[in-house]
Amino acid sequence: MIPQTTLEKLRSVVGKENVLDSPEDKIAYSYDGTPLLQQLPDAAIIPRSVDHISQILRLANEEGFAVVPRGSGSGLSGGSIPVDNSVVLLMNHWNRILEIDQKNLTVWVEPGVITANLHSTVEALGLLYPPDPGSAAICSIGGNVAENAGGLRGLKYGVTKNYVLGLEVVLPNGDVVVTGGKSMKDVAGYSLKDFLIGSEGTLGIITRVLLRLIPKPQASRTMLAYFDKMSDAAETVSDIIAAKITPAALEFLDNTTIRCVEEYAKLGLPTHVESLLLIEVDGRKAEVEEDGEKVVGLCKKHHSLDVRVAATEQEAIQLRTARKAAFSALARVRPTTILEDATVPRSEVASMLERIKSISSKYNLTFGNFGHAGDGNLHPTCLTDERDKDEIDRAMRAIEEIFLEAVRFGGTITGEHGVGLAKRKFLEQTMSEPALEMMRKIKDALDPNRVLNPGKIFKLRPRCEGPMPTNREQIKKFLEMGAYT
Amino acid sequence: MIPQTTLEKLRSVVGKENVLDSPEDKIAYSYDGTPLLQQLPDAAIIPRSVDHISQILRLANEEGFAVVPRGSGSGLSGGSIPVDNSVVLLMNHWNRILEIDQKNLTVWVEPGVITANLHSTVEALGLLYPPDPGSAAICSIGGNVAENAGGLRGLKYGVTKNYVLGLEVVLPNGDVVVTGGKSMKDVAGYSLKDFLIGSEGTLGIITRVLLRLIPKPQASRTMLAYFDKMSDAAETVSDIIAAKITPAALEFLDNTTIRCVEEYAKLGLPTHVESLLLIEVDGRKAEVEEDGEKVVGLCKKHHSLDVRVAATEQEAIQLRTARKAAFSALARVRPTTILEDATVPRSEVASMLERIKSISSKYNLTFGNFGHAGDGNLHPTCLTDERDKDEIDRAMRAIEEIFLEAVRFGGTITGEHGVGLAKRKFLEQTMSEPALEMMRKIKDALDPNRVLNPGKIFKLRPRCEGPMPTNREQIKKFLEMGAYT
Numbered sequence: 005m006i007p008q009t010t011l012e013k014l015r016s017v018v019g020k021e022n023v024l025d026s027p028e029d030k031i032a033y034s035y036d037g038t039p040l041l042q043q044l045p046d047a048a049i050i051p052r053s054v055d056h057i058s059q060i061l062r063l064a065n066e067e068g069f070a071v072v073p074r075g076s077g078s079g080l081s082g083g084s085i086p087v088d089n090s091v092v093l094l095m096n097h098w099n100r101i102l103e104i105d106q107k108n109l110t111v112w113v114e115p116g117v118i119t120a121n122l123h124s125t126v127e128a129l130g131l132l133y134p135p136d137p138g139s140a141a142i143c144s145i146g147g148n149v150a151e152n153a154g155g156l157r158g159l160k161y162g163v164t165k166n167y168v169l170g171l172e173v174v175l176p177n178g179d180v181v182v183t184g185g186k187s188m189k190d191v192a193g194y195s196l197k198d199f200l201i202g203s204e205g206t207l208g209i210i211t212r213v214l215l216r217l218i219p220k221p222q223a224s225r226t227m228l229a230y231f232d233k234m235s236d237a238a239e240t241v242s243d244i245i246a247a248k249i250t251p252a253a254l255e256f257l258d259n260t261t262i263r264c265v266e267e268y269a270k271l272g273l274p275t276h277v278e279s280l281l282l283i284e285v286d287g288r289k290a291e292v293e294e295d296g297e298k299v300v301g302l303c304k305k306h307h308s309l310d311v312r313v314a315a316t317e318q319e320a321i322q323l324r325t326a327r328k329a330a331f332s333a334l335a336r337v338r339p340t341t342i343l344e345d346a347t348v349p350r351s352e353v354a355s356m357l358e359r360i361k362s363i364s365s366k367y368n369l370t371f372g373n374f375g376h377a378g379d380g381n382l383h384p385t386c387l388t389d390e391r392d393k394d395e396i397d398r399a400m401r402a403i404e405e406i407f408l409e410a411v412r413f414g415g416t417i418t419g420e421h422g423v424g425l426a427k428r429k430f431l432e433q434t435m436s437e438p439a440l441e442m443m444r445k446i447k448d449a450l451d452p453n454r455v456l457n458p459g460k461i462f463k464l465r466p467r468c469e470g471p472m473p474t475n476r477e478q479i480k481k482f483l484e485m486g487a488y489t
Numbered sequence: 490m491i492p493q494t495t496l497e498k499l500r501s502v503v504g505k506e507n508v509l510d511s512p513e514d515k516i517a518y519s520y521d522g523t524p525l526l527q528q529l530p531d532a533a534i535i536p537r538s539v540d541h542i543s544q545i546l547r548l549a550n551e552e553g554f555a556v557v558p559r560g561s562g563s564g565l566s567g568g569s570i571p572v573d574n575s576v577v578l579l580m581n582h583w584n585r586i587l588e589i590d591q592k593n594l595t596v597w598v599e600p601g602v603i604t605a606n607l608h609s610t611v612e613a614l615g616l617l618y619p620p621d622p623g624s625a626a627i628c629s630i631g632g633n634v635a636e637n638a639g640g641l642r643g644l645k646y647g648v649t650k651n652y653v654l655g656l657e658v659v660l661p662n663g664d665v666v667v668t669g670g671k672s673m674k675d676v677a678g679y680s681l682k683d684f685l686i687g688s689e690g691t692l693g694i695i696t697r698v699l700l701r702l703i704p705k706p707q708a709s710r711t712m713l714a715y716f717d718k719m720s721d722a723a724e725t726v727s728d729i730i731a732a733k734i735t736p737a738a739l740e741f742l743d744n745t746t747i748r749c750v751e752e753y754a755k756l757g758l759p760t761h762v763e764s765l766l767l768i769e770v771d772g773r774k775a776e777v778e779e780d781g782e783k784v785v786g787l788c789k790k791h792h793s794l795d796v797r798v799a800a801t802e803q804e805a806i807q808l809r810t811a812r813k814a815a816f817s818a819l820a821r822v823r824p825t826t827i828l829e830d831a832t833v834p835r836s837e838v839a840s841m842l843e844r845i846k847s848i849s850s851k852y853n854l855t856f857g858n859f860g861h862a863g864d865g866n867l868h869p870t871c872l873t874d875e876r877d878k879d880e881i882d883r884a885m886r887a888i889e890e891i892f893l894e895a896v897r898f899g900g901t902i903t904g905e906h907g908v909g910l911a912k913r914k915f916l917e918q919t920m921s922e923p924a925l926e927m928m929r930k931i932k933d934a935l936d937p938n939r940v941l942n943p944g945k946i947f948k949l950r951p952r953c954e955g956p957m958p959t960n961r962e963q964i965k966k967f968l969e970m971g972a973y974t
Contacts, residue, residue, distance in 0.1 A: 107835065108835050165683075179926070188832075191908075198684070287772075419675060449931060
């Protein structure tokens with residue numbers, strides 16, 4: 005528990021009204037989008053300036069409490085779940101688009117800007133911010149940067165990291181660093197922004213983000229293709245890539261997911277098919293037409309039962325809904341939905357799906373599968389009930405097997421959700437000790453007192469209590485206490 | 490000086506024939522592509538396996554010498570210049586392309602592979618490795634990764650970082666880490682590869698690189714446009730971007746550079762024009778035709794004196810030569826060529842060139858200017874003579890002013906060459922203390938004994954001699970020695 009005297013100091017930094025510590029407030033910030041994880045913070049704090057954040061972090065170092073940053077709280081790996089002795093730092097109020105520079109195709113935003121709001125704002129100017137996480141309607145740019153969010157356009161356009169040109173960040177010691185800028189090329193020193201992107205709130209609090217935009221493609225074509233066999237869908241994906249077409253989206257749904265989506269959204273999807281591909285090509289008009297026709301041809305070549313091509317933007321939105329509704333549709337079926345993001349090299353997607361199927365049978369579980377076929381980023385989604393301890397145990401064992409399998413296929417335990425608390429155990433299982441040790445060293449070097457989101461991504465090694473020694477006297481005292489084994 | 494006993498130990502690790510310490514050898518590895526910098530190493534070592542490198546680094550930690558990695562030695566910031574008490578680690582022998590995976594569009598290479606060899610190998614398969622540094626014919630992939638090399642295709646295709654999927658690296662303590670993989674999305678833990686890319690050989694020795702390839706564009710069109718006024722060329726660049734065209738190359742040469750190139754390569758360039766733009770658009774045939782015509786139109790709109798459009802690939806190569814020969818052509822004029830890479834946001838290119846012109850006059854120097862107009866990455870090139878101490882002094886002051894000016898324009902002191910030794914002073918001048926401190930902390934955490942390319946990028950803070958304490962006894966000894974002030 006953070007003592008009241010410390011909370012008083014926090015109140016004097018940000019103002020009384022910006023320290024929320026009623027039981028209701030604590031409950032509201034005790035969980036995020038991740039199932040099964042919950043812990044009460046000691047308070048939630050709304051900082052109103054960069055200087056507030058610096059002061060809060062300095063206080064955390066002095067008084068020994070932890071700070072857990074939080075944007076929209078839509079994360080799926082527990083990155084914003086409070087830890088022992090922590091305050092949650094609410095960044096969702098920081099939601100202004102600060103500057104759109106049409107000459108340099110850049111935009112400065114605050115971290116709380118909702119991703120979909122940025123999309124629509126820049127698209128109105130004929131520009132595109134490509135990263136499009138499934139949760140775009142509710143997630144925030146700060147969270148996207150902290151997790152290096154991926155999404156539907158990863159195959160062609162890359163992920164969040166590819167669009168971050170600069171960051172303003174408050175470091176764990178309270179120092180403020182601006183790194184990067186509007187130059188498209190910049191190799192002056194270590195790329196500090198790349199250290200921070202994907203660091204899941206453990207190395208710095210993001211206070212401003214400079215993003216790169218691109219011209220909006222002239223045209224796009226959206227298609228839905230149905231297949232009786234998953235292997236046909238997988239071969240279609242391979243052939244599209246082999247034909248040197250790079251779709252903006254190349255997504256799949258399995259039968260379980262299709263049935264749930266149809267029940268939920270009534271899109272007229274055939275519920276008997278084994279698999280569905282959502283394919284979107286974009287670019288110049290002529291290119292889109294050429295690619296669109298080729299894609300239809302390849303779908304047919306691989307025994308597609310039907311290919312629906314959107315004739316209007318309205319229809320395209322409807323087809324996209326089949327994919328975008330997947331998570332919500334699956335989440336209605338059982339009380340607890342565990343959405344994972346095991347990722348494999350594209351060539352292994354079909355084999356990996358086979359493995360997931362047999363793991364699911366082995367543990368007698370229901371999995372819906374959907375995801376980004378084009379970049380190998382799958383979303384095996386376990387439909388379960390956290391009140392059923394036995395089923396949850398089986399789900400946990402199944403998920404562990406799925407992760408180990410993904411790594412065996414040359415893939416990773418997380419393609420876009422991050423490690424947080426939920427996947428920490430699997431990271432430690434699958435990553436080599438030297439790589440883990442490198443991460444620990446970086447964390448310890450930048451956050452010696454472990455004030456920033458401690459215990460996320462990897463467990464911190466236990467050590468003597470109190471702040472790290474920085475001078476002779478402290479070190480002497482530590483030696484007397486038996487430190488440095 | 491590294492004692493003979495240590496050199497003996499190195500010989501027993503890699504074999505006698507792989508430790509080069511004759512005076513001739515030492516001289517051969519005492520310099521790289523950077524003017525004005527030279528220092529003799531104590532030896533050059535050829536490692537023949539990853540394990541050799543681990544053993545060398547462990548020995549370096551134990552015996553207290555430094556290791557300076559070197560690829561082709563074409564660097565322009567002194568990154569591979571030996572330091573006191575150092576051996577140079579020669580990686581240019583590691584030059585095999587290990588695996589081309591056409592299903593996943595990836596390639597594993599050893600670090601010594603020459604960039605142009607990779608280009609031609611994958612292009613023969615209809616694929617493209619986009620990064621194209623000016624030195625592609627001689628530089629190596631390992632050096633490209635260490636410096637995060639840019640090049641001519643940066644505007645449309647990004648830089649080296651955007652194509653590195655994975656790395657095998659020997660860390661300063663001799664541990665081997667493999668980070669990343671063939672999954673296009675991977676957010677499992679800190680992105681260690683992004684910590685290493687651009688770290689200029691100070692955090693790890695790269696032993697294998699996994700790169701992403703893309704389908705080779707169907708068509709391209711190469712154009713040369715001449716302008717009487719630099720401002721007209723600059724406005725053409727702005728208008729091309731505003732027209733939502735993203736050329737694969739958008740390069741400029743100033744009059745000094747044009748004259749030198751013409752004298753050197755006899756391409757029939759008009760030597761009276763103020764500026765020349767090399768513009769290359771690529772993509773689908775229809776797109777290329779459409780964009781090519783638009784570009785010609787925009788050049789004419791801004792009073793281009795002539796636009797040459799390559800009719801054949803042969804002619805395209807000739808037009809590209811105008812740009813690619815720039816450095817070599819300028820280097821013939823005076824004994825010493827200082828090629829810099831001050832970079833500004835694209836919108837500031839014209840103003841920055843104006844400033845360079847007036848700085849050049851102020852110090853009575855000759856500068857040739859060329860570079861990547863599309864991404865703001867300029868190459869002000871001072872033609873001078875290192876034997877003329879006064880002129881070199883003026884050159885140094887001029888270059889310092891140019892860097893400060895670039896930063897004032899929101900740019901950076903280095904867009905693609907790295908900091909190394911040559912720009913360390915300017916990094917320390919232009920970067921905030923908290924950002925520098927963050928870099929120092931990371932370096933100290935990962936390389937506490939400072940064995941790997943120490944003193945590159947930033948000066949290391951002086952501290953007690955000898956290795957960092959890691960246990961109780963050492964710490965006690967350090968306290969007695971008066972450490973930890």
